[in-house]
Amino acid sequence: MNILTPFQKRKTARVDSEIFSVSRRDFLKTSGLLTGGLILGVSFFSCDSKGKKLATLAPNVYLSVASDGKVTIVAHRSEMGQGIRTSLPLIIADEMGADWNKVEIIQAEGDEKKYGNQNTDGSFSVRMFYKPMREAGAIVRLLLLRAAAKEWQIDVTKLDTQNGQVIQLGSSRKKDFGDLVQTALSLPVPKVSEIKLKDRQHFNMIGKETPIIDLHDIVTGKAVFGIDAIVEGMKIAVIKRCPVVGGSVKSVNDRKALAVPGVVKVITIKGAGLPATLSRPLSGVAVIAENTWAAIKARDLLEVEWELGANASYNSAIQIEELKQVVGQEGTLRRKRGDFDAAKANAKKVIEHTYIAPYLAHATIEPPCALAIVTNGSCEIWACTQNPQGARDAVAKELGVAAEKVKMNVTLLGGGFGRKSKPDFILEAAILAKESGLPIKVQWTREDDIRHDYYHAMSVQRIVATIDSQNKLSGWAHHIANPSISATEDQAVVQPSDGELMLGASDFPYNVPAINIATHDAKAHLRIGWLRSVRNIPQVFAAATMLDEIAEARGLDAVANALELLGEDRHITFEQELIKTTYPNYGEKIEDYPWETSRMKKVIERVAKESGWGKSMPAGSALGFAAHKSFLTYVACVVEVKVSQDKKISIPNVYYAVDCGLAVNVDRIKSQFEGGAQFSASFALKSAITVKNGEVEQSNFDGYQIIRMPDSPKQIHVYILDSDAKPTGVGEPPVPPFTPALCNAIYAATGKRIYTLPIDLTV
Amino acid sequence: MAKYSILVNGKKHDVDVMEDMPLLWVLRDIIGLKGTKFGCGKALCGACTVHLNDTAIRSCSFPISAIGYGKVTTIEGLSEAGDHPVQEAWEKFVVPQCGYCQTGQIMNAAALLKKNAKPSEQEIEQAMQGNLCRCGTYNRIKAAILEAAGTPVTAG
Numbered sequence: 001m002n003i004l005t006p007f008q009k010r011k012t013a014r015v016d017s018e019i020f021s022v023s024r025r026d027f028l029k030t031s032g033l034l035t036g037g038l039i040l041g042v043s044f045f046s047c048d049s050k051g052k053k054l055a056t057l058a059p060n061v062y063l064s065v066a067s068d069g070k071v072t073i074v075a076h077r078s079e080m081g082q083g084i085r086t087s088l089p090l091i092i093a094d095e096m097g098a099d100w101n102k103v104e105i106i107q108a109e110g111d112e113k114k115y116g117n118q119n120t121d122g123s124f125s126v127r128m129f130y131k132p133m134r135e136a137g138a139i140v141r142l143l144l145l146r147a148a149a150k151e152w153q154i155d156v157t158k159l160d161t162q163n164g165q166v167i168q169l170g171s172s173r174k175k176d177f178g179d180l181v182q183t184a185l186s187l188p189v190p191k192v193s194e195i196k197l198k199d200r201q202h203f204n205m206i207g208k209e210t211p212i213i214d215l216h217d218i219v220t221g222k223a224v225f226g227i228d229a230i231v232e233g234m235k236i237a238v239i240k241r242c243p244v245v246g247g248s249v250k251s252v253n254d255r256k257a258l259a260v261p262g263v264v265k266v267i268t269i270k271g272a273g274l275p276a277t278l279s280r281p282l283s284g285v286a287v288i289a290e291n292t293w294a295a296i297k298a299r300d301l302l303e304v305e306w307e308l309g310a311n312a313s314y315n316s317a318i319q320i321e322e323l324k325q326v327v328g329q330e331g332t333l334r335r336k337r338g339d340f341d342a343a344k345a346n347a348k349k350v351i352e353h354t355y356i357a358p359y360l361a362h363a364t365i366e367p368p369c370a371l372a373i374v375t376n377g378s379c380e381i382w383a384c385t386q387n388p389q390g391a392r393d394a395v396a397k398e399l400g401v402a403a404e405k406v407k408m409n410v411t412l413l414g415g416g417f418g419r420k421s422k423p424d425f426i427l428e429a430a431i432l433a434k435e436s437g438l439p440i441k442v443q444w445t446r447e448d449d450i451r452h453d454y455y456h457a458m459s460v461q462r463i464v465a466t467i468d469s470q471n472k473l474s475g476w477a478h479h480i481a482n483p484s485i486s487a488t489e490d491q492a493v494v495q496p497s498d499g500e501l502m503l504g505a506s507d508f509p510y511n512v513p514a515i516n517i518a519t520h521d522a523k524a525h526l527r528i529g530w531l532r533s534v535r536n537i538p539q540v541f542a543a544a545t546m547l548d549e550i551a552e553a554r555g556l557d558a559v560a561n562a563l564e565l566l567g568e569d570r571h572i573t574f575e576q577e578l579i580k581t582t583y584p585n586y587g588e589k590i591e592d593y594p595w596e597t598s599r600m601k602k603v604i605e606r607v608a609k610e611s612g613w614g615k616s617m618p619a620g621s622a623l624g625f626a627a628h629k630s631f632l633t634y635v636a637c638v639v640e641v642k643v644s645q646d647k648k649i650s651i652p653n654v655y656y657a658v659d660c661g662l663a664v665n666v667d668r669i670k671s672q673f674e675g676g677a678q679f680s681a682s683f684a685l686k687s688a689i690t691v692k693n694g695e696v697e698q699s700n701f702d703g704y705q706i707i708r709m710p711d712s713p714k715q716i717h718v719y720i721l722d723s724d725a726k727p728t729g730v731g732e733p734p735v736p737p738f739t740p741a742l743c744n745a746i747y748a749a750t751g752k753r754i755y756t757l758p759i760d761l762t763v
Numbered sequence: 764m765a766k767y768s769i770l771v772n773g774k775k776h777d778v779d780v781m782e783d784m785p786l787l788w789v790l791r792d793i794i795g796l797k798g799t800k801f802g803c804g805k806a807l808c809g810a811c812t813v814h815l816n817d818t819a820i821r822s823c824s825f826p827i828s829a830i831g832y833g834k835v836t837t838i839e840g841l842s843e844a845g846d847h848p849v850q851e852a853w854e855k856f857v858v859p860q861c862g863y864c865q866t867g868q869i870m871n872a873a874a875l876l877k878k879n880a881k882p883s884e885q886e887i888e889q890a891m892q893g894n895l896c897r898c899g900t901y902n903r904i905k906a907a908i909l910e911a912a913g914t915p916v917t918a919g
Contacts, residue, residue, distance in 0.1 A: 222797020414863025678899025
């Protein structure tokens with residue numbers, strides 16, 4: 001099953017490789033436009049709005065140029081607020097010299113063979129597709145330049161592209177792209193080896209601020225999300241799911257439900273049981289109705305007797321108490337440097353604390369929803385999915401058809417954060433459409449969403465830090481217990497995977513002579529998934545608040561402590577210290593994306609400078625610091641907190657310095673950091689999922705709270721370091737350092753250390 | 764089931780629906796206006812905000828039977844060409860990320876400015892606290908409202 005976790009290696013993309021040339025190959029099968037072994041630039045003919053036939057140049061699957069000058073760029077990654085429908089197309093447009101106002105962006109359906117990887121998570125998109133997008137644009141640019149050179153009978157080096165035209169340097173001669181299409185169609189498509197990418201000083205869009213392309217549609221209510229997809233004859237399904245993971249339907253009384261006006265039928269879904277899996281729906285009973293309200297009302301009238309199964313006795317509070325004991329033990333050593341026991345024995349001071357963080361739900365404001373039509377062994381879906389290819393494969397498997405029989409249309413996502421990587425809600429639509437013979441839109445309610453998520457796992461950790469007689473940090477032991485994502489597929493898994501451990505634990509970068517990273521058993525009783533920045537959330541909360549405590553114990557300020565512990569400029573490697581554990585490096589080779597202490601030091605120094613680190617603050621106010629590299633992006637954060645007499649927390653300022661390599665769309669980098677701080681503030685101050693007798697106790701935004709405007713961080717200042725390094729993603733990296741920086745600020749303001757999330761200063 | 768005649772964006776719609784059907788589902792499922800969003804169904808998130816006679820209401824928790832002769836305005840009817848000052852300010856500050864909650868945010872902000880043409884930052888925070896944004900666009904929302912109110916906005 002193609003359900004990759006956010007830190008697994010993906011198929012890399014090469015724009016001139018087979019997988020990106022399917023449309024061309026398909027065309028060649030029928031057109032015979034193959035001369036001398038060279039592939040020509042034509043792919044298809046389209047029509048303009050008046051029905052006039054247009055010649056279209058489409059040398060790869062990502063873009064085409066029509067003879068009317070329109071440039072069409074395919075957005076193949078899912079848009080969920082990170083701005084990727086704008087940021088990847090603008091790379092192409094900039095490289096080819098297109099007129100952005102004449103660019104139309106269309107959303108690709110899920111098709112890995114055609115587009116390469118489309119699984120939109122792990123902050124992968126810009127990192128993985130920056131180069132292929134530039135190459136795609138550069139190939140078309142060169143083709144158009146050659147077309148003009150042929151027409152004008154001059155050397156190609158005397159030409160350039162600008163605003164959708166080829167121009168002759170030092171002359172007023174120019175020609176629109178569209179007018180060059182016919183000539184370009186007679187030329188061979190350049191190979192990647194023939195192109196020369198633009199120098200940075202010639203970028204018009206990369207490194208600048210481009211508004212998102214869907215802006216006007218969003219503010220006028222025209223943008224189409226998953227919930228907005230409609231087809232004729234569509235019915236709405238709302239499902240009552242087993243309240244305990246792994247349970248099943250014993251019996252159903254649907255008499256009252258069927259009496260609700262507009263109800264069409266009731267269908268029982270046989271779900272996954274245990275393991276719950278990342279790719280099957282839960283067991284439940286669906287009401288199919290003419291409209292959403294009838295379906296919701298009737299669903300609430302269903303009388304279902306459940307076989308609750310093994311998880312019915314699960315209580316999260318009890319498991320947390322058990323794990324507090326468990327992390328006090330030795331555990332399974334996963335990383336070892338030096339002799340921690342000796343460091344502890346010789347320590348002048350030992351600091352030891354246990355850190356608790358709760359389960360979290362994604363709570364996208366658009367609840368999961370999907371529309372499916374199943375006819376004669378084929379299926380068409382419209383869904384707000386982060387992973388259209390994985391969903392397509394899962395639907396094909398569920399329906400017993402080939403993936404080619406499933407067409408997966410991707411809408412805008414009203415938030416994703418990892419929830420919409422899982423295809424369970426899409427499978428529900430496909431199952432019900434097949435069973436009923438009707439087009440079915442499955443609509444999750446907020447209660448469904450909060451009670452039946454793939455949760456971010458709760459966490460119990462213990463960290464022991466030792467300081468020697470030279471006032472050096474001599475030892476670091478980090479003990480970790482949390483239900484693993486892997487347990488959702490395989491219940492036998494009780495310890496974090498290498499990928500989970502890498503997120504803020506086994507990647508501890510500091511120069512400490514003795515390090516132990518150990519994991520402990522924790523069984524999963526819910527569906528565990530991944531949430532924006534994943535295990536970095538609890539692991540960096542624990543590690544970066546402990547570092548603040550270490551700095552205090554050493555009599556250093558937190559920034560000086562971090563800079564000293566990072567040590568000399570070098571590339572850090574982890575593999576040699578790992579025990580039966582790998583270091584996945586977010587799916588990239590460590591040679592390609594090394595851990596560079598110099599880059600981390602620069603973001604720390606920058607954030608210290610911009611925040612006025614060290615300045616005196618009024619009583620009740622303070623700054624707190626944390627820094628963390630995640631998803632290959634370096635981030636340092638300073639949070640200013642104000643704690644009132646009645647212990648109310650407000651956050652007037654947040655300062656971020658980031659090194660994400662070359663910045664692509666500066667405005668969307670800033671917006672990801674602004675939003676990342678708010679996202680993290682929800683976990684720091686508001687959110688917790690608890691489980692009693694196997695059932696999630698929260699069900700809506702009253703019980704499961706997220707940050708609202710009055711409590712939200714006020715000014716979020718983002719400083720992007722100038723860099724020529726390979727671009728890395730920014731969707732997740734803002735999240736991890738915010739919460740520990742806030743906790744450290746609260747300590748500086750109040751003298752109270754935070755060991756449990758969400759923060760509660762009244763206890 | 765009962766018949767209702769409601770005025771939405773200046774146009775009369777005759778619908779035959781359950782008495783307790785929230786306005787949200789009348790708008791989305793029966794009339795086909797999709798700009799108003801479903802977020803919680805309990806008036807806790809504000810994604811479904813529309814105007815009833817210029818007052819912001821949560822349409823997910825407002826039964827059709829309570830509309831009476833009131834004038835309903837949705838995002839589709841806020842302006843002719845998407846050029847309401849609030850919408851223009853939203854575009855200027857590139858407020859949205861995923862965009863899902865934004866029509867509700869805009870409708871709530873427009874209703875606020877109708878009642879209070881020059882709200883302070885604190886008044887904005889109080890008025891907007893019922894509208895959740897999971898992407899965390901709150902500061903740009905605030906800046907856009909100040910802009911629409913003609914209050915100078917300092918870059919932050």
